[in-house]
Amino acid sequence: MAKISGIKKILISRTDAIGDVMLSLPLAGLLKEMIGKDLKIAFFGKTYTYDVVNSCEYVDEFYNYDTFSNFDQAGKVAFLKEIGADVILHVFPREAIASAARQAGIPHRIGTTHRLYHIWNCNHLVSFSRKNSTLHEAQLNTFLLKDLGLIEIPTIEKLASLYGFTKISPLPVKFSDRLKDTKFKLILHPGSNESAREWNKVHYRDLIRYLPPEKVQIIITGTGNELSGLNEWLSSLPENVINFVGRLELEELISLINTCDGLIAASTGPLHIAAALGKHALGIFPPIRPMHPGRWAPIGERAEVAVVKKACSDCRTEPRKCHCINEISATEIADRVTAWLNIK
Template structure:
């Protein structure tokens, strides 16, 4: 039997893409798979290139700018045997069908998969108690891969091994005599946030003779936090807007760890084997049971009580506010 050339489609955010990485390693190690390509967004490309199990990245943002017939021709030229729709997207599902990819795998709970896919997996993410990475693995049953994986086992399948050397201008910031801790305060509205006041108190509780603190984020994050950043102690380094994603991944790798809410950088830190401390609310479906960071040095703190007032709020979440900075300090002090 000829081996399969597979296209994995996951065109959403960085954290979601990171938690799809174990699929790539599991597939690549399977006897029936020869080549693995990943269809993603432009801004997740640097994350995807870190995975040594992936043979090629396809940029959906660039592909979408082509005439539709050229999009079809591009996929046909690759001669894929399988497309796995990890993240459902109506246009991509139709494109895969029009490109005559022989096996098109989707889920039963998306109506458009019923008319664009020819292999459906019964999978409901919203009501499941499984972790996101475990839910992704369930899709492999369409390829007769039915192995069950614990979260600890999945941590060994990230294959985030292609880390670039750290540029000199960033390497000079790190202090080998201290623990270099990255604090990523904001989430681009993708997660419940702990709040700048809490992060400020955390920084004040970490003795500067032992810890060097870095604030990370986009340029927009830096602008929105401007007043707060100006009030931070002088030993804190503001790196917002100063790194590409590729550089940020390297900086995370060479630092001693990262603290954040349930964001992409948190999952990057965990997947490359660094200390990663996540701060979470307790309510489903955004609780750590579904979205905890996975890795040998990953951990999280979750609020004890669920409140309904903050169900739709990103910042000012009462659940998150109940996490005390001293709890976070205690967790960081255990890092090695």
Template sequence: MNRIVIARTDSIGDVMLTIPMAGILKAKYPETELIFIGKSYTEAVIKCCKNVDQFMNWDILEKDPHAVQELKLLNADLIVFSLPNIKLAKLAWQANIKNRVGVSRRWFHWVFCNDRPQFSRRKSDLHEAQLNIKLLEKWIPSTNFTLEEIASSYGFSPTIPLPERFSNLLKKDSLNIILHPKSQGSAREWGVKNFQQFANLAVEKGVKIFVTGTESEGQQIRKNFRFSDSIIDLTGKMNLHELIAFINATNGLVAASTGPLHLSAALGKIAIGLYSTLRPIHPGRWAPLGPKAKAITYEGPIDSNLKIKDDTTLELIPPDRVLREFF
């Protein structure tokens, strides 16, 4: 097999849980060229994966009147739709990519795909990364990978050295911990108050804290968060390449179920994820994968009729409970 395409056109966290597919396919087909189609926002992430040989920007391809020809020029033997995308599936069909893999539960895959694995993500007890690998059932000897095996397939590392203006902020001979309080609405959140309490407790133990996020998230955080010489505001100050390099230079990160959490896990750092226990957003489906990654949930009683939109139990996780994971 000469060229394989993986397509995942959504957010950082979802892409991170798809990247191990590249390592697994490379292990089976070491000579193949692996191409990843993703959005502009995730390009920096995908380029950190040593198992991906080429990135194709979906935001550009989607608007390209010659998109079919561009896909034909790839001369790909196989394309795998980790995320169903009707427009891209149609383009791949029009480009006559020989093998087109998409889950059977999307009607348009019956039109545009010729390999349609049958499984339900909604009803499954498997992790999202394991579900992604189920798409490869025809192409690898077994799709039964443990979470530890998947974590070892990331092949993930920074592509740039950490700029000096950030490395100079790190505290020598002490823990440096990143807090990423917001999730751009993609997950239930722990709350700025809990992150503040965590930061205060950590500083008492000599830890240096860094708060990350976009500038718009920073504007929200700064309304209710106190910074100091030991609690540094880095919101809006880094691009994604720099954030990845910075995470790699620290000891770990605390966040809800969001992209930077999965970046930290893939880099082998302490990655503490704060999760709801409710399906389908529970850690069984979305936990970070890595040798030092851990998901924490509220351990008290929960109303069996609780709906996701009303779930605030994550905010009841004590900050000192989370801090203990670093000591």
């Protein structure tokens, strides 16, 4: 099919979690680089991802999927028609969006062939498989740009340079006053709302004890939903550890990460935020596909991963019993942080 031309506005539809949205943001920068800086980029996402999307300098407008979902079919169609997009990219496929986009008359509707409903709702179909690919998630997203003129899949380094994660609010004083400018400020984000394999909290506690408190200030973050499951563990930590679990809105969490020097987490949204902000971002991963770092590693100049080097899928039926991720020792992670102290 010939390259699509005359494009003034593109709607990126990614209506899932924060980490997934983060790895879709480089599309906005890439599209403006390909088509021109006057191109308008609109993003279609869930309410709770707004602050992430709004932090990207390449996104011009945000449209709320939760609002869209409350409409009947006629309302859904009117909602998408009012956006006035020339192109919609179905990065995270949803039948309701695909159907409404067709009925709204969006001229170019791009989606994967791996969703049957795209066959009659999309007029630009791209065939690729995420499940069996060796490419990173951020690279896989770019397959949808082929009819817009993309010639080759960008490198991870190229995509990391296109985050445009620059619109960051100052951290409120009630939080910044508790941080020590003279120390390396390290965020530990032990939970994932059960969206990822998690490193055991005992390991996190050991890690804290291995790090020199005179050089490193530890800040714990997490959602309010995770607080009850973390309370006992939090009470076992040294008194100098700062507990911000359940106390930060997403915009404030982004500001905190921007103010700090490093972050350690499982494969979850804050890890990708830290990487996009150029912070030391260490992701602790299992080797099991497709959750492995080859697909979901943080991308950024100071991003890195810890993973055992073996093939294993023992936890496929019982995710909470992943022994591979817990074979990664606290001393190994402490050594990584010690190296960061020398290159802060």
